[in-house]
Amino acid sequence: MLKKRAGALLAAALMVSALAACGDDEGSGSAGGGGGGGDGKLVLGFSQVGAESGWRTANTKSIQESAAEAGYELKFSDAQGKQENQIKAIRSFITQRVDVIAFSPVVESGWDTVLKEAQDAEIPVILTDRAIDSPDESLYESFIGSDFVLEGKKAGEWLVEEYKDETGPVNIVELQGSPGAAPANDRKAGFAEVIAAEPEKFKVIASQTGQFTRTDGKQVMETFLKSHDDIDVLYAHNDDMGLGAIEAIEAAGLKPGEDIKIITVDAVKDGMTALADGKINFIVECSPLLGPQLMELAQTVADGGSVEKRVLTEETTFTQEQAKEALPDRKY
Ligand code: AHR
Numbered sequence: 001m002l003k004k005r006a007g008a009l010l011a012a013a014l015m016v017s018a019l020a021a022c023g024d025d026e027g028s029g030s031a032g033g034g035g036g037g038g039d040g041k042l043v044l045g046f047s048q049v050g051a052e053s054g055w056r057t058a059n060t061k062s063i064q065e066s067a068a069e070a071g072y073e074l075k076f077s078d079a080q081g082k083q084e085n086q087i088k089a090i091r092s093f094i095t096q097r098v099d100v101i102a103f104s105p106v107v108e109s110g111w112d113t114v115l116k117e118a119q120d121a122e123i124p125v126i127l128t129d130r131a132i133d134s135p136d137e138s139l140y141e142s143f144i145g146s147d148f149v150l151e152g153k154k155a156g157e158w159l160v161e162e163y164k165d166e167t168g169p170v171n172i173v174e175l176q177g178s179p180g181a182a183p184a185n186d187r188k189a190g191f192a193e194v195i196a197a198e199p200e201k202f203k204v205i206a207s208q209t210g211q212f213t214r215t216d217g218k219q220v221m222e223t224f225l226k227s228h229d230d231i232d233v234l235y236a237h238n239d240d241m242g243l244g245a246i247e248a249i250e251a252a253g254l255k256p257g258e259d260i261k262i263i264t265v266d267a268v269k270d271g272m273t274a275l276a277d278g279k280i281n282f283i284v285e286c287s288p289l290l291g292p293q294l295m296e297l298a299q300t301v302a303d304g305g306s307v308e309k310r311v312l313t314e315e316t317t318f319t320q321e322q323a324k325e326a327l328p329d330r331k332y
Pocket residue numbers: 052053054055056129130183212237238239240265266286
């Protein structure tokens with residue numbers, strides 16, 4: 001890999017004028033200079049999903065701050081929720097001969113071609129936050145992030161426990177994350193697996209995407225409330241959709257957390273505040289603070305070292321009482 005970096009340095013020197021002509025459309029947050037570590041800094045190209053949620057904002061901040069602390073040059077690109085933008089960004093990172101490419105895939109499928117291009121260019125790739133569904137694991141060095149299926153299971157387990165003394169039926173509505181995204185697929189699957197143990201008791205009466213955003217969470221909850229007057233529980237795949245849904249529930253004259261119990265995932269500050277206020281009943285944590293570990297992984301792969309194929313994030317869950325305790329120290 002040291003040879004690769006030397007090659008990258010040479011390529012960077014040869015490409016200076018070409019890069020100057022191209023500009024730096026994938027360069028916000030960049031510490032300057034072209035790709036390939038021309039000034040000796042490790043150059044990390046990072047393609048982010050977008051800015052759809054509080055979680056994403058915290059994740060972007062973690063990556064930008066950690067890169068600055070590590071002294072890396074970060075070429076940051078916001079895909080605005082579109083896979084085609086991520087593919088374009090990755091191709092641009094390849095052209096710029098960055099040392100390492102990292103990205104959080106908008107959706108699970110459709111990455112093999114562009115990741116093969118990165119592999120052919122001998123640029124290591126790290127998946128952060130979200131997985132891809134390619135069977136070819138040689139296309140990336142490591143995947144750092146949460147176990148989303150486990151998160152869904154934790155949500156289901158809380159629900160089963162909460163209603164253990166009741167006969168049911170318990171009518172559930174579900175706000176899914178953005179279609180095709182790993183956390184949407186996996187949180188749905190994990191939750192469904194747990195409640196499937198009591199099919200007569202737990203019924204998902206409506207399930208629709210809320211795109212991981214407050215706006216869509218609110219709109220979809222409004223439609224759920226119009227077509228169902230017997231909703232007991234809302235399971236939202238993230239805090240933001242849950243917070244949007246709370247607005248819709250209150251506008252309908254109902255009490256979130258009481259008339260409709262709410263389970264969400266993430267545990268960002270706004271979600272935790274609603275939990276402490278009794279408007280949400282349970283939150284499964286998903287940590288966005290992936291920056292420090294990502295920088296370590298990037299350095300190791302750039303130096304040709306070996307890394308774990310799967311780096312799991314440590315996470316917990318919060319009840320209303322636990323949220324009250326944790327809130328004062330919550331960093332995001
Ligand atoms: O991939 C992580 C998920 O993406 C977060 O749970 C959600 O808030 C975000 O949009």
